[in-house]
Amino acid sequence: MSDSLHELWLRGIALNPAAPSDVLTRLLDPAAGEVGLLMCAGRDLPDAVIDAALNHPDRRIRRALAQNRHIDPARLVPLATDPSGIVRGWLAGGVPAHLRPRWVRPLPDDILVTLLTARDGGEDGTLTANEIVGELVSSRQIPLAFHRSMAGHEHPGLRERATREWQSLTDAQREALLDDPDPAVRKAAQEHSWVLDPERVEARLPSYGSRGRPFVFGTCALSPTVVEQCFADGTVHPLTWNPQTPADAVTRLARHPEAQIRELVAARPDLGPDLVAELREDPDEDVRMRARLRPFPRTWAEYWAIDRVIGHGPDCTCPITEPTGEPSPDWFAACAASEEPVLRRVAARFPGLPAELAATLAQDDDEEVRILLACHHPLAPPQLLLDVFVTRPAHRPHLLTLPAFPRTGWAHLIGHPDTDVRALAAADPTLAEAPVEDPDESVCRAAAANPSLTPEALDALLADSRTAEGAAANPSLPMPRMHALLDRCLNDSATSPQGGH
Numbered sequence: 001m002s003d004s005l006h007e008l009w010l011r012g013i014a015l016n017p018a019a020p021s022d023v024l025t026r027l028l029d030p031a032a033g034e035v036g037l038l039m040c041a042g043r044d045l046p047d048a049v050i051d052a053a054l055n056h057p058d059r060r061i062r063r064a065l066a067q068n069r070h071i072d073p074a075r076l077v078p079l080a081t082d083p084s085g086i087v088r089g090w091l092a093g094g095v096p097a098h099l100r101p102r103w104v105r106p107l108p109d110d111i112l113v114t115l116l117t118a119r120d121g122g123e124d125g126t127l128t129a130n131e132i133v134g135e136l137v138s139s140r141q142i143p144l145a146f147h148r149s150m151a152g153h154e155h156p157g158l159r160e161r162a163t164r165e166w167q168s169l170t171d172a173q174r175e176a177l178l179d180d181p182d183p184a185v186r187k188a189a190q191e192h193s194w195v196l197d198p199e200r201v202e203a204r205l206p207s208y209g210s211r212g213r214p215f216v217f218g219t220c221a222l223s224p225t226v227v228e229q230c231f232a233d234g235t236v237h238p239l240t241w242n243p244q245t246p247a248d249a250v251t252r253l254a255r256h257p258e259a260q261i262r263e264l265v266a267a268r269p270d271l272g273p274d275l276v277a278e279l280r281e282d283p284d285e286d287v288r289m290r291a292r293l294r295p296f297p298r299t300w301a302e303y304w305a306i307d308r309v310i311g312h313g314p315d316c317t318c319p320i321t322e323p324t325g326e327p328s329p330d331w332f333a334a335c336a337a338s339e340e341p342v343l344r345r346v347a348a349r350f351p352g353l354p355a356e357l358a359a360t361l362a363q364d365d366d367e368e369v370r371i372l373l374a375c376h377h378p379l380a381p382p383q384l385l386l387d388v389f390v391t392r393p394a395h396r397p398h399l400l401t402l403p404a405f406p407r408t409g410w411a412h413l414i415g416h417p418d419t420d421v422r423a424l425a426a427a428d429p430t431l432a433e434a435p436v437e438d439p440d441e442s443v444c445r446a447a448a449a450n451p452s453l454t455p456e457a458l459d460a461l462l463a464d465s466r467t468a469e470g471a472a473a474n475p476s477l478p479m480p481r482m483h484a485l486l487d488r489c490l491n492d493s494a495t496s497p498q499g500g501h
Contacts, residue, residue, distance in 0.1 A: 091115075448474065
């Protein structure tokens, strides 16, 4: 029982928000076992503890710190040149994909430049520089502003990398890269410019397998021959969202026998008024709905803003991306005032929506509007966040990461049948009495961490395996008591038969 309590005490102290630096630094001792990794990866840390972890001889500690999403990422700059490729790779990869939050905090520019331009993957040779870059590219930690800046960056390696996103560049950026003073950049620009040349696209098409063709059909400039091939093969779906699709092909798509094809075409910003009128009379309701949204999709950015909410449903947990600057705030404001629920849902996803409009959407009759506002807008009312947490479990992990998520006002839910809800209620510091005797252990643990408990009450809870971890995580636990618990845990571990290994 003593050993099991020790593990619980260590875990609790590691996550105790009131634990000072000298307490937390002790958890970097090898005698603390895996708890040091838990602490380095799973909570905000004082500067002294960050410094100790950055310079720790055990790369597992540095690796855990590399994935910490709670501390200022600017503090992680030294890890970009860590001797271990494993550490660099974990910094580049961020939180593992299966644990990745919906909104991923971007890395600062200096880390990105270091990782993207590195000539090696570290002194230990565990990963190559290219493998680390691959982790970074798939991690969603590169902000859009950095992507846009690469085309004009002083480092030629970043300008060369910018050529790989040829379609997203402006005409001026493309011209500058084709005439770049660095020959490697000019060569890369020429190689990647094929995507906007219909003849070169047609010539390269045979080299693309079935997996690569949707990219070509959905983004590249297409020759009449390629377009005809798509219609003949029944692979026209990507053409519906390709801005390069020729006008005559768009007309054919708007009259396609499949309703799904007509639906996607109905919101294209380049659709002529005659086709819009025709699609508003379409026999399929989804097609008519998309056509009714005119004239809101006037640009491709507006088209994609609308497309991101249609058909996803109230439990959608798609990644949340940063605002791009387009569509404009005025466009989102107009969407918020629309009679179409789809457009109000689009507005609810925009974090820059003015406070008065956000307050109006928080009371919207459409549940999806309210859910999207709760998940995306920083001014979503606390009561709305609480309501969505209770009614929509799919969104709970994301809601718990929001700074505005309420930690009080849960008293009326203390008897809720859902244990996740009861656990949040048990941690409410305004409760008259924390429910430390709840039948569910997670609720007991949350109740034991309630800061309303006195140090005297915590003594008994520390001796019970159901509440020991929560009591050790309680911010009311006095600092001398934390040190005393660590003395027992770490000293016993160091003198045990396994402690020396």
